[in-house]
Amino acid sequence: MSSVLATCSPFKLALVQLGNVTHDMHANLEHARTMILVAASRGADVVVLPECFNSPYGTSYFPQYAEPLSTSASVKMLSETAKEANVYIIGGSIPELAEDGSGAIYNTLTAYNPGGSIIGTHRKVHLFDIDVPGKICFKESETLTGGSWLTHIDTRYGKIGVGICYDMRFPEMAMIAARKGCMAMIYPGAFNTTTGPMHWELLQRARAVDNQIFVAACSPARDPDASYQAWGHSTIVGPSGNVLQTCEENETIIYAHIDPEEIKTIRTNIPLYEQRRFDIYGDVSKTVDIKEGKGFKRE
Numbered sequence: 165m166s167s168v169l170a171t172c173s174p175f176k177l178a179l180v181q182l183g184n185v186t187h188d189m190h191a192n193l194e195h196a197r198t199m200i201l202v203a204a205s206r207g208a209d210v211v212v213l214p215e216c217f218n219s220p221y222g223t224s225y226f227p228q229y230a231e232p233l234s235t236s237a238s239v240k241m242l243s244e245t246a247k248e249a250n251v252y253i254i255g256g257s258i259p260e261l262a263e264d265g266s267g268a269i270y271n272t273l274t275a276y277n278p279g280g281s282i283i284g285t286h287r288k289v290h291l292f293d294i295d296v297p298g299k300i301c302f303k304e305s306e307t308l309t310g311g312s313w314l315t316h317i318d319t320r321y322g323k324i325g326v327g328i329c330y331d332m333r334f335p336e337m338a339m340i341a342a343r344k345g346c347m348a349m350i351y352p353g354a355f356n357t358t359t360g361p362m363h364w365e366l367l368q369r370a371r372a373v374d375n376q377i378f379v380a381a382c383s384p385a386r387d388p389d390a391s392y393q394a395w396g397h398s399t400i401v402g403p404s405g406n407v408l409q410t411c412e413e414n415e416t417i418i419y420a421h422i423d424p425e426e427i428k429t430i431r432t433n434i435p436l437y438e439q440r441r442f443d444i445y446g447d448v449s450k451t452v453d454i455k456e457g458k459g460f461k462r463e
């Protein structure tokens with residue numbers, strides 16, 4: 165049993181499946197703020213927003229809406245709202261313009277503590293480039309650059325790993341987080357009406373059961389007028405791979421009680437953590453070190 169888990173404590177998690185994401189960023193921010201306050205008023209301790217919550221999701225939109233984090237209206241709103249509502253916020257993602265003059269744009273998550281300070285920044289590592297003939301062709305790499313570190317956030321409830329959408333398809337990220345002592349992986353995401361029914365829930369349950377951690381994925385609500393049809397179905401999964409809470413495609417907030425005792429119980433009953441054969445296949449979590457802030461980066 166990881167000693168880190170011994171210091172974890174229960175909390176109420178809220179996923180805001182945000183609707184009404186328009187072309188007006190300031191209207192989107194105001195709506196997101198209102199929904200965070202609703203979640204907080206219903207007792208949430210950690211509130212999660214979806215991928216690309218401040219603007220429409222699409223390769224042509226990323227450059228249009230990209231902001232440097234240091235002057236971002238979205239970061240300002242999230243920081244102020246975390247403080248006002250006295251909650252942790254895992255702030256979905258926003259298009260981020262690099263401040264090094266390279267012009268690079270990232271799909272970036274920022275996380276906040278109840279004091280309003282940023283406690284983690286994650287740039288989507290795996291870009292969503294797929295082509296399913298006749299169904300969906302999407303190439304984030306046309307306008308985005310992939311991130312280069314993994315992010316684990318320290319909260320008063322324990323450590324939480326974060327990823328963004330397509331990152332969920334890469335089991336190494338969740339595996340590393342679990343072995344570094346994270347109690348949960350949380351993914352803001354926006355699967356679509358082709359890949360959503362195929363893989364959205366399956367992937368979350370797989371990441372949870374493989375690693376015996378909680379997994380949550382927070383989607384935007386579906387907008388029939390949008391160019392990208394989000395799947396919705398925000399979901400929270402327990403460490404046995406059990407779905408704790410889910411929903412359909414409309415705007416809503418889902419909640420779940422995250423109790424680390426459930427992790428301890430499943431790891432006692434099915435003790436994978438004592439049975440792994442690193443002598444045969446090695447331990448992927450040993451290949452990454454803490455490099456900067458809350459990020460992990462490979463040499």
Ligand SMILES: NC(=O)CC(=O)C(=O)O
Binds near residue numbers: 355356359
């Ligand atoms: N939008 C994504 O990043 C990922 C996705 O839709 C999928 O993997 O399917």
